[in-house]
Amino acid sequence: MSEYKYDRVLLKISGEALMGDQEYGIDTKMTARIAKEVAEAHAKGLQIALVIGAGNIFRGLSAAAGGIERATADYMGMLATVMNALAMQSALEQQGVDTRVQSAIPMQTVCEPYIRRRAVRHMEKGRVVIFAAGTGSPYFTTDTTAALRAAEMECGALLKGTQVDGVYDSDPNKNPNAKRYDTLNYQKVLTDDLKVMDAAAVTLMRENNIPIIVFSLHETGGFDKVMSGKGTCTTIQT
Numbered sequence: 283m284s285e286y287k288y289d290r291v292l293l294k295i296s297g298e299a300l301m302g303d304q305e306y307g308i309d310t311k312m313t314a315r316i317a318k319e320v321a322e323a324h325a326k327g328l329q330i331a332l333v334i335g336a337g338n339i340f341r342g343l344s345a346a347a348g349g350i351e352r353a354t355a356d357y358m359g360m361l362a363t364v365m366n367a368l369a370m371q372s373a374l375e376q377q378g379v380d381t382r383v384q385s386a387i388p389m390q391t392v393c394e395p396y397i398r399r400r401a402v403r404h405m406e407k408g409r410v411v412i413f414a415a416g417t418g419s420p421y422f423t424t425d426t427t428a429a430l431r432a433a434e435m436e437c438g439a440l441l442k443g444t445q446v447d448g449v450y451d452s453d454p455n456k457n458p459n460a461k462r463y464d465t466l467n468y469q470k471v472l473t474d475d476l477k478v479m480d481a482a483a484v485t486l487m488r489e490n491n492i493p494i495i496v497f498s499l500h501e502t503g504g505f506d507k508v509m510s511g512k513g514t515c516t517t518i519q520t
């Protein structure tokens with residue numbers, strides 16, 4: 283049992299979050315900081331699975347626009363998520379957290395293949411599981427992967443760590459009067475096309491009644507606070 287409202291959650295970290303202030307790639311300081319957030323919550327008994335994107339390295343859509351066949355570009359994007367997953371595994375292990383990477387595209391010399399029951403078992407044994415290579419299929423995103431794995435792992439919530447502390451009615455970086463929602467329902471997110479997660483991810487979470495909690499990864503201790511119900515965030519539910 284964890285000290286929090288939830289015993290098991292899935293945390294989606296965008297590739298961009300690992301970039302820190304860099305233009306591209308993996309900022310080891312930022313990766314270590316996020317790993318520390320995860321380690322703190324893990325120490326309080328929370329079972330955590332991670333899905334990491336790859337926007338800091340490679341995005342299928344942009345590469346397709348540049349002339350690489352879409353499906354091939356997407357496979358390249360999925361491979362890039364494996365690099366981020368390994369960087370995060372290393373950072374978590376430096377915090378003393380046992381971690382397993384499971385890839386939806388099997389690559390046994392690097393990490394485990396994705397096996398649902400095995401992933402659950404890892405978490406029960408106190409290991410953090412990082413799901414790499416997205417869904418293993420092109421034309422999807424790591425947001426959809428996060429929703430899929432959250433449902434498969436029977437997580438209590440899907441946490442989306444972003445650059446801002448929740449969902450706003452307009453871009454808070456452009457509009458100083460932008461208003462943050464404390465709660466939202468799935469339908470409003472879909473109808474108003476609020477750019478939180480893609481529609482497939484939101485729909486999957488609605489069907490499985492799993493709340494989506496959007497919070498900032500930039501506040502030190504933010505993950506713990508949000509998990510304790512004290513942090514600033516937006517909760518999307520029915």
Ligand code: UDP
Pocket residue numbers: 295296297298334335336337338340341342343355356357358359360363415416417418419420421422423424425427
């Ligand atoms: N991708 C994919 N299938 C998946 C997940 C990801 O093809 O199930 C590819 C897609 O090309 C995507 C890239 O991997 O652009 C990186 O993922 P994403 O853009 O979701 O990363 P994020 O925006 O979270 O950093």
